[in-house]
Amino acid sequence: MSTLEIRDLHVSVDTKEGAKPILRGVDLTIKSGETHAIMGPNGSGKSTLASALAGHPKYEVTSGTVTLDGEDVLAMSVDERARAGLFLAMQYPVEVPGVSVANFLRTAKTAIDGDAPSLRHWAKEVRGAMENLRIDSSFAERSVNEGFSGGEKKRHEILQMELFKPHFAILDETDSGLDVDALRVVSEGVNRAKESTDVGVLLITHYTRILRYIKPDFVHVFVDGRIAEEGGPELAERLEEEGYDRFLPAGTTASA
Amino acid sequence: MTLTTDHSRATADGAHSHGVVPAGSRAERKTSFDLADIPVPTGREEEWRFSPVARLQPLFSDELTGDGVAVTVEAAPEVTVETVGRDDERLGRTGKPGDRAAVTAWNAVREATVVTVPADTVASGPTSVRIDGTSKDATASHLLVHAERHSEAVVVIDHRGDALLNQTVEVLVEDGAQLTVVSVQDWEDGAVHASSHRASIGRDAKLKHVVVTFGGDVVRVTPDATFTAEGGEVEMVGLYFADADQHQEHRLFVDHAVPRCRSRVTYKGALQGASAHTVWVGDVLIRAEAEATDTYELNRNLVLTDGARADSVPNLEIETGEIDGAGHASATGRFDDEQLFYLMARGIPEIDARRLVVRGFFAELIDEIGVESVEERLLASIEAELEKSMSVITGAPAR
Numbered sequence: 001m002s003t004l005e006i007r008d009l010h011v012s013v014d015t016k017e018g019a020k021p022i023l024r025g026v027d028l029t030i031k032s033g034e035t036h037a038i039m040g041p042n043g044s045g046k047s048t049l050a051s052a053l054a055g056h057p058k059y060e061v062t063s064g065t066v067t068l069d070g071e072d073v074l075a076m077s078v079d080e081r082a083r084a085g086l087f088l089a090m091q092y093p094v095e096v097p098g099v100s101v102a103n104f105l106r107t108a109k110t111a112i113d114g115d116a117p118s119l120r121h122w123a124k125e126v127r128g129a130m131e132n133l134r135i136d137s138s139f140a141e142r143s144v145n146e147g148f149s150g151g152e153k154k155r156h157e158i159l160q161m162e163l164f165k166p167h168f169a170i171l172d173e174t175d176s177g178l179d180v181d182a183l184r185v186v187s188e189g190v191n192r193a194k195e196s197t198d199v200g201v202l203l204i205t206h207y208t209r210i211l212r213y214i215k216p217d218f219v220h221v222f223v224d225g226r227i228a229e230e231g232g233p234e235l236a237e238r239l240e241e242e243g244y245d246r247f248l249p250a251g252t253t254a255s256a
Numbered sequence: 257m258t259l260t261t262d263h264s265r266a267t268a269d270g271a272h273s274h275g276v277v278p279a280g281s282r283a284e285r286k287t288s289f290d291l292a293d294i295p296v297p298t299g300r301e302e303e304w305r306f307s308p309v310a311r312l313q314p315l316f317s318d319e320l321t322g323d324g325v326a327v328t329v330e331a332a333p334e335v336t337v338e339t340v341g342r343d344d345e346r347l348g349r350t351g352k353p354g355d356r357a358a359v360t361a362w363n364a365v366r367e368a369t370v371v372t373v374p375a376d377t378v379a380s381g382p383t384s385v386r387i388d389g390t391s392k393d394a395t396a397s398h399l400l401v402h403a404e405r406h407s408e409a410v411v412v413i414d415h416r417g418d419a420l421l422n423q424t425v426e427v428l429v430e431d432g433a434q435l436t437v438v439s440v441q442d443w444e445d446g447a448v449h450a451s452s453h454r455a456s457i458g459r460d461a462k463l464k465h466v467v468v469t470f471g472g473d474v475v476r477v478t479p480d481a482t483f484t485a486e487g488g489e490v491e492m493v494g495l496y497f498a499d500a501d502q503h504q505e506h507r508l509f510v511d512h513a514v515p516r517c518r519s520r521v522t523y524k525g526a527l528q529g530a531s532a533h534t535v536w537v538g539d540v541l542i543r544a545e546a547e548a549t550d551t552y553e554l555n556r557n558l559v560l561t562d563g564a565r566a567d568s569v570p571n572l573e574i575e576t577g578e579i580d581g582a583g584h585a586s587a588t589g590r591f592d593d594e595q596l597f598y599l600m601a602r603g604i605p606e607i608d609a610r611r612l613v614v615r616g617f618f619a620e621l622i623d624e625i626g627v628e629s630v631e632e633r634l635l636a637s638i639e640a641e642l643e644k645s646m647s648v649i650t651g652a653p654a655r
Contacts, residue, residue: 054601057593082603094598098616107612108602143616144598160602 002069002085002167004030004200009064011045011052019060022048024225026064028202030168035194035201037211037236040222041244046204047091049222050172053202054088055081068167083112085167089157089174096144101156102126104144105163112164129162133189151182158189161199169193170202175210187213208240223247281573282509282541287352291318294359303355306535306567308503311474314394315422315450316356320364322393324419327369328386332379335409338370346370347400350426350456351482354509358452358478361396361422368398371411373435379409382627389419389447400426403433403461410436410627416471418444427455429463431485436464438630442637443472451477457517459485466625467523469496469504470637476505483517483546492521493624494536495634497641498564500529507537508553512546521553524621526614527564528644535567538584547578557588558617560610611642 011023022045030036040046052059053066055078066073068084076084096104105126110116117125130137133155145153154174161169171190175183187210193199203214211219211233219235220227221244228247229235285303288294296316299309329337340347342365353359373379385399401411413425429435441449449472457463469475481490490510498504510519525534536555557566570584591613599609618638622631 054597056597077606078597078600079603079605079609082601088601090598090601094592094594096595096598096613096616098619099612104599104602104612107608108599108604111603111605111608164602 002032002200004168005065005067006053007065009049009052009066010062011048012060012062013048014058014060021062022059022225023052026226028220028227030200030202032167032200033194033198034218035203035214035216036218036220037203037205037216038220038222039205039208039236039239041248042206044222045225046222047172050088050091050170050202050204053081053086053170054078079111087161087164087166087169089154089161089169089171091172091174091176093145093153093157095146097146099144100141101144102140105160108160109163126163129159132162132192133159134185135159150177151179154178154182154186155189158186162189162193165193165197166199168200168202170204172204173206175205175207183210184213190214208236211236221247282511282539282571283543283573285354287354288359289348289352289362291359291363294353294356297356303507306537307476307505308474311448311503312357312450312476314420315448316360317394318360318363320360320394320396320422322391322395322420324389324391324393324395325397325421326388326390327397328388329369329371330384330386331371332381332383332409334374334377334379335383336372336374338372340368340370342366342368342398344368344370346402347398347426350428350454351480353424353452354480355452355478357422357450357476358424361398361424361450361452364396364422365398365424368400370400370402373403373407373409373433375404375407375430377407379407382410382412382629385411385413387413387415387421389415389417389421389443392418392420392446394420394422396422398424398426400428401435401437402428403430403435405430406432408434411438412627412630413437413439415439415441415443415449418447419449421447421449421451423449423451425451425453427453427463427465429455429457429461431458432460433458434462436466436627438466438468438625438627439477440630440633441467441469441472441475441477443475445471445473447472448474449476453477453479455479455481455490457481457483457488457490460487462489464491464493464626466627466630467494467506468630468634469494469506470641472502472504474503476503476507478507478509480509480511481519482511483514486514486516488514488517490519491624492519492523493621494523495618495621496523496525496534497638498525498527498532498534499641499644501531503533503535505535507535507539509539510541510551512540512542512549512551515545515547515549517546518550519553520551522621522624523555524557524618525566526558526560526617526641527566528560528641530563532564533567534565537569537571539571540573540582540584542574542576542579542582544575547576548580549582550580551582553584555586556617558614559588559590560614611639614638614642
């Protein structure tokens with residue numbers, strides 16, 4: 001049983017005009033096996049939370065703490081966080097020309113586990129995981145994310161989640177831009193990982209539709225850089241009906 | 257920051273060229289065997305405007321009398337090697353010198369090495385030409401690689417040590433021959449090297465011309481390829497890696513003077529360290545008579561650290577509308593921090609992540625070389641180069 005604990009987290013982003021505060025005191029505790037959905041309007045800071053947890057250099061933590069089983073996550077480099085068991089499925093996965101998916105997956109797995117996976121077992125595991133996510137076997141020899149469609153990129157992210165077996169996975173708008181079939185395939189992958197590894201999931205989304213496939217235990221509404229309201233799955237249903245308008249200043253609207 | 261031009265769909269266009277358009281076309285550039293015709297450059301000339309002319313000065317002298325390199329040839333059994341006098345009639349058949357360095361090299365040289373692949377012969381292994389710098393006396397040297405009709409061979413020219421070398425490499429590919437020439441510039445730090453490669457490609461002949469530049473203080477290679485009959489093909493591949501204060505310049509000229517020939521140029525370079533400077537200029541001329549020409553050239557540069565500079569200038573001149581294809585692309589980009597973040601977010605340490613990205617950048621090109629011993633050495637050299645920039649990250653002292 002692991003615990004990821006976020007306490008009073010304040011984060012600024014570098015802009016041309018100087019540091020701009022985005023997160024203004026986030027408190028959140030996630031335990032193994034739990035699924036937390038973070039929902040909120042555009043610009044509320046959801047993705048900033050994801051990037052800051054992974055250690056993206058553009059985001060500066062100005063105060064607060066993040067611990068993983070008591071270990072100070074904020075003191076770790078990006079790669080150390082991943083090796084400690086954090087995984088970020090990115091909203092916009094990056095192309096890495098000339099680096100094949102197969103080589104990338106093996107290199108990352110070796111780094112995370114501390115030693116190379118046994119060749120035969122690994123090849124079989126990768127093949128099986130790709131089949132489950134309906135990723136054609138030819139992708140193993142293609143360059144990472146290069147020329148992938150939006151849906152292929154997202155499936156490749158979830159492939160990594162299944163293979164790397166993190167303690168906590170942050171899914172940053174993994175559902176954005178997916179058609180219904182792809183959304184189902186991706187959600188099945190997340191659910192498989194939940195069943196097989198007891199991973200704790202932080203599911204960041206703008207929409208409620210992914211919550212039909214991935215059932216959250218807790219729903220947090222993010223507004224203006226902090227959590228404005230918390231509840232169970234029923235909160236998501238309410239957001240589905242009402243949108244985010246009641247969380248926003250009078251006179252403004254947001255699409256849900 | 258990424259700068260790109262991509263004119264892959266460029267079609268007939270009398271004056272399609274980029275950068276500072278040279279005075280007149282490449283067709284009108286002065287070429288001559290006579291020293292008096294091509295004066296010592298000031299640095300303002302089109303062909304010297306990116307070059308550190310002062311550092312190259314020793315090579316412009318009309319008295320390049322030094323004996324600063326040792327040439328050792330290990331030939332495939334089918335291949336013959338001779339040392340001949342400068343008056344040998346086989347020399348000077350691949351075109352005239354096109355700049356001051358080339359014309360001084362031609363005039364200064366007393367003897368030449370001639371490597372011949374006899375007609376209808378397939379060499380059973382690569383032929384190695386080692387050029388070892390032994391002193392810093394400014395030296396001229398001349399090599400002719402002659403692939404006779406329907407022969408096939410691989411010739412690797414390997415430059416090491418320290419030297420001030422002004423060199424001519426003539427490549428004569430006769431009808432139906434298939435030749436690969438690889439020139440590796442793996443000099444020690446202080447070397448200054450100007451090299452004029454002049455290739456002549458006959459009917460249905462194919463030349464693969466590979467240039468690999470890692471070492472030296474100043475290395476300036478100017479490969480010219482001229483088609484003399486229909487059906488010829490040239491593939492020009494280059495890979496370079498410049499460190500602090502190094503100047504590496506590659507200026508290519510493909511002369512489509514006859515119909516139905518094909519050229520492909522692919523050069524890629526990486527730069528790291530203050531005042532690392534690379535120059536790539538790719539001139540392609542499709543003359544009025546060169547119908548059904550098919551040409552494409554590409555240059556990519558990866559800037560790994562601040563303070564390095566990559567110049568990239570593709571020039572395409574097209575004098576006929578009856579071509580199959582003509583295009584070019586050039587891009588210079590900084591090391592992508594988002595790529596680094598992506599790989600590190602998967603647990604891969606920064607050093608390994610950088611290595612993956614740079615290896616990935618060169619991977620495709622290395623596969624194209626097709627000479628296994630060279631490919632392996634290249635991978636090792638890239639690793640060694642990366643060690644230098646990695647020292648910044650690991651805290652180990654830089655070289």
